[in-house]
Amino acid sequence: MDTHAPHYGNRVEDYRLVTGAGKYASDWSLPGQLYASFVRADRAHAEIVTVNTEKAARHPGVRRVYTGADALAAGYTQYFVIVNFPGRGGKHIIKPPRPVLAAGKVRHVGDALAMVVADTAVAAQDAAELVEIEYRDLPAVVSAEAALAAGAPQLHAEAPGNLAFDFEAGNEEAVKGAFAQAAHVTRLKLQVSRVAPSPMELRGCTVRYDAADGTYHVHVCIQGINMMRKQLAAITDVPEEKIVVHAQDIGGSFGQRSAAYPEYCTQMLAAKELGRPVRWISTRSEGFMSDTHGRANTVTGELALDRDGKFLAMKLDWIADMGGYLSATGSASHTRNPSTCMTGVYRIPALYGRFRLAFTNTVPVAAYRGAGRPDVAYVIERLVSQAAAELKIDPAELRRRNFIPREAFPYKTPTGSTYEAADLHGVLERALEFADWKGFAARRRKSEQAGKLRGLGIATVIENTGAGLFPKDQVEIEATPSGGIDVYTVSQSQGQGHETSFGMIVAEALGVPLERVRIRQGVKPLIGNHTGGSRSTAGAGSACKLAALKLIEQARSLAAEKLEVEPSQVDYAAGVFHARGSKRKISLHELAKAGAINVMAEGTFGSTFPNGCHISEVEIDPATGVARIVAYNAVDDCGKVINHAIVEGQVHGAVTQGAGQIFSEQVVYDRETGQLLTGSFMDYCMPRAGLVPDIRMQEYPVPSLNNALGVKGVGESGCTASIPSLANAVVDALRPLGVEHLDMPMTPAKLWHAIDSAKRS
Ligand code: MCN
Numbered sequence: 020m021d022t023h024a025p026h027y028g029n030r031v032e033d034y035r036l037v038t039g040a041g042k043y044a045s046d047w048s049l050p051g052q053l054y055a056s057f058v059r060a061d062r063a064h065a066e067i068v069t070v071n072t073e074k075a076a077r078h079p080g081v082r083r084v085y086t087g088a089d090a091l092a093a094g095y096t097q098y099f100v101i102v103n104f105p106g107r108g109g110k111h112i113i114k115p116p117r118p119v120l121a122a123g124k125v126r127h128v129g130d131a132l133a134m135v136v137a138d139t140a141v142a143a144q145d146a147a148e149l150v151e152i153e154y155r156d157l158p159a160v161v162s163a164e165a166a167l168a169a170g171a172p173q174l175h176a177e178a179p180g181n182l183a184f185d186f187e188a189g190n191e192e193a194v195k196g197a198f199a200q201a202a203h204v205t206r207l208k209l210q211v212s213r214v215a216p217s218p219m220e221l222r223g224c225t226v227r228y229d230a231a232d233g234t235y236h237v238h239v240c241i242q243g244i245n246m247m248r249k250q251l252a253a254i255t256d257v258p259e260e261k262i263v264v265h266a267q268d269i270g271g272s273f274g275q276r277s278a279a280y281p282e283y284c285t286q287m288l289a290a291k292e293l294g295r296p297v298r299w300i301s302t303r304s305e306g307f308m309s310d311t312h313g314r315a316n317t318v319t320g321e322l323a324l325d326r327d328g329k330f331l332a333m334k335l336d337w338i339a340d341m342g343g344y345l346s347a348t349g350s351a352s353h354t355r356n357p358s359t360c361m362t363g364v365y366r367i368p369a370l371y372g373r374f375r376l377a378f379t380n381t382v383p384v385a386a387y388r389g390a391g392r393p394d395v396a397y398v399i400e401r402l403v404s405q406a407a408a409e410l411k412i413d414p415a416e417l418r419r420r421n422f423i424p425r426e427a428f429p430y431k432t433p434t435g436s437t438y439e440a441a442d443l444h445g446v447l448e449r450a451l452e453f454a455d456w457k458g459f460a461a462r463r464r465k466s467e468q469a470g471k472l473r474g475l476g477i478a479t480v481i482e483n484t485g486a487g488l489f490p491k492d493q494v495e496i497e498a499t500p501s502g503g504i505d506v507y508t509v510s511q512s513q514g515q516g517h518e519t520s521f522g523m524i525v526a527e528a529l530g531v532p533l534e535r536v537r538i539r540q541g542v543k544p545l546i547g548n549h550t551g552g553s554r555s556t557a558g559a560g561s562a563c564k565l566a567a568l569k570l571i572e573q574a575r576s577l578a579a580e581k582l583e584v585e586p587s588q589v590d591y592a593a594g595v596f597h598a599r600g601s602k603r604k605i606s607l608h609e610l611a612k613a614g615a616i617n618v619m620a621e622g623t624f625g626s627t628f629p630n631g632c633h634i635s636e637v638e639i640d641p642a643t644g645v646a647r648i649v650a651y652n653a654v655d656d657c658g659k660v661i662n663h664a665i666v667e668g669q670v671h672g673a674v675t676q677g678a679g680q681i682f683s684e685q686v687v688y689d690r691e692t693g694q695l696l697t698g699s700f701m702d703y704c705m706p707r708a709g710l711v712p713d714i715r716m717q718e719y720p721v722p723s724l725n726n727a728l729g730v731k732g733v734g735e736s737g738c739t740a741s742i743p744s745l746a747n748a749v750v751d752a753l754r755p756l757g758v759e760h761l762d763m764p765m766t767p768a769k770l771w772h773a774i775d776s777a778k779r780s
Pocket of ligand 1: 218271272273274387388389513514515516517520521550551552553554555556557560657658659660661662663665666669672730731732733734735
């Protein structure tokens with residue numbers, strides 16, 4: 020097994036990015052551009068009685084004020100949602116219309132209902148404040164459980180009871196039978212808090228309409244040109260070939276930049292009508308109330324065990340909050356994604372999950388790093404650790420006893436996934452040793468002597484990566500006359516370092532230095548997936564390798580002509596073709612001087628299932644409730660590793676996001692009024708450097724069988740494992756006081772109260 024120490028080489032893109040030479044959404048400045056500002060609902064739920072734009076329209080510099088009436092007139096009310104499979108009783112997801120500017124009703128604080136376009140950003144903003152709106156207030160509901168309850172305020176006439184979708188997975192009868200036989204049942208009700216993904220770059224978009232050929236040029240932060248274009252076309256009915264999406268660098272996304280937000284379509288409308296580019300850059304406060312949120316579900320989980328601690332069955336009742344409208348990805352994050360890995364790393368003979376998606380008066384929920392897999396891992400891993408505590412079995416031992424054994428792979432799960440290859444026992448044993456599991460009792464005693472409560476958390480997880488929306492991934496490679504190797508892909512890095520890792524894949528396949536390879540993202544219209552679902556390396560990365568190998572073959576024929584031998588007599592190594600048995604040779608560069616050599620390769624690659632074991636330790640000061648992560652040890656199997664430093668960085672970043680969710684982050688709405696209470700970083704607490712200690716990581720690569728590289732995704736693994744691992748560590752620290760469960764975020768106040776009331780009881 021590979022136990023490399025990571026090597027810290029700079030990423031190819033780093034110099035450009037850290038020297039300020041990156042080009043983000045707000046760096047696209049187009050000649051003659053106008054500026055947009057949005058008027059947003061200041062209340063959660065209301066009928067719009069009138070929108071008076073007169074004063075705003077008269078404000079100096081204002082070109083036009085758009086309202087919901089314009090959105091309706093344009094017919095911009097439909098949208099794209101990934102979920103296209105039926106739910107319970109064969110019923111499909113309900114997609115109530117969503118005009119790109121709210122018409123008739125507003126459904127969450129921040130819902131955009133008018134757009135002012137003016138000569139300057141300041142004029143647009145000033146005029147937006149002059150738009151007068153008369154509302155008729157309606158009662159609001161901001162939790163999914165409350166929204167599904169009888170008598171709740173209703174958001175959409177099309178979705179009675181606020182139910183958007185009712186989905187199920189597994190076998191309900193088999194689960195009932197297994198529970199009837201169980202010697203022990205563990206039950207937990209868990210909240211996975213609503214979080215604001217908060218990438219560094221603010222959302223922004225500039226649209227130019229080219230009247231000569233009827234094409235819209237949309238300069239916007241994205242996760243991939245194709246996903247954006249598909250959605251823009253679905254909303255506006257403009258043919259996809261008339262929409263060109265432009266983006267170079269993306270300052271983080273975490274799932275949030277995949278959506279074609281209503282603002283962009285409204286800008287398309289204005290850019291065409293006004294004949295000038297229209298630009299809009301969000302403020303951070305706007306972001307909190309209009310960028311999609313993540314997670315936001317409540318799950319009741321039950322695990323049935325026999326008297327030897329073997330798992331018999333698990334059932335989940337999952338209620339997810341979709342917010343006021345459906346996003347493209349949120350519904351899949353709370354149905355398909357958790358159901359594909361609902362058995363976790365365990366052999367559980369019977370599984371059943373019911374997933375209900377509800378509309379509430381909140382910001383729409385979409386994919387957020389992990390997109391449902393951290394949520395399901397959290398439920399499973401909390402249940403397993405809770406069961407271990409109840410049965411007084413070591414939590415590592417209970418896991419070991421129930422793992423899918425190595426020889427059972429490829430393993431078909433009860434919900435229909437096929438886990439291709441893993442060594443779960445090997446990963447666990449490595450992690451136990453790495454984290455010095457056995458030494459914990461002594462460390463806990465030491466903490467006790469210092470007046471601190473210490474807890475040990477473990478999570479053994481698996482997740483689905485690599486699934487794609489588009490049927491295949493294409494990559495084009497060109498050996499250029501100047502000696503470069505240009506690689507074209509439609510996946511789009513948002514910080515994942517594709518220029519380096521994809522460059523390495525091509526450089527290795529061609530045997531040329533990395534410096535010669537240039538990755539160009541989203542500039543050629545190829546078929547392929549956006550960067551999301553930790554799928555880019557398995558998909559586009561594999562296509563990079565295939566394209567490089569194809570380039571060699573194509574160039575070999577050209578070389579054979581030049582060398583005057585049969586292609587079969589030409590060998591290739593390190594950028595040079597040799598005629599076998601002679602000294603004659605010609606380089607790829609020399610061949611390309613006569614004209615660029617261009618190939619395209621494609622492939623359809625199946626899901627991969629990265630897995631890992633993360634063991635964490637926390638220390639809580641009972642006097643203040645402040646928790647510190649004092650040790651974090653991760654062992655991850657992401658298949659063959661392309662770049663060790665990037666993989667480690669991905670795990671660090673995602674673990675930090677998981678820690679943020681466990682200890683501080685939460686979007687809070689007022690239950691009565693539906694007001695957003697966490698509308699800035701003053702109220703919404705991001706994780707800070709002091710929260711995370713030295714995150715130690717080891718790779719445990721079991722190659723995937725499902726792609727050309729043997730890789731499994733890694734971009735989200737750190738979230739999937741850290742959330743349950745850290746939650747288990749906190750509960751373990753408090754269990755001696757009688758605390759069995761606490762919901763995230765485990766803020767100092769919450770921990771202090773839990774400790775205080777446990778001491779009193
Ligand atoms: N990699 C590797 N070896 C492997 C697997 C991956 O070297 N066996 C490298 C890849 O080549 C790539 C990186 O690790 O450089 C992540 O690869 P992969 O797991 O294929 O995931 P994607 O590139 O598809 O990235 C998507 C994933 C997701 S879904 C979210 S959300 C996310 C994430 O990546 N958002 C991020 N990581 C992020 N990192 C940053 N900095 N910013 C975001 O917004």
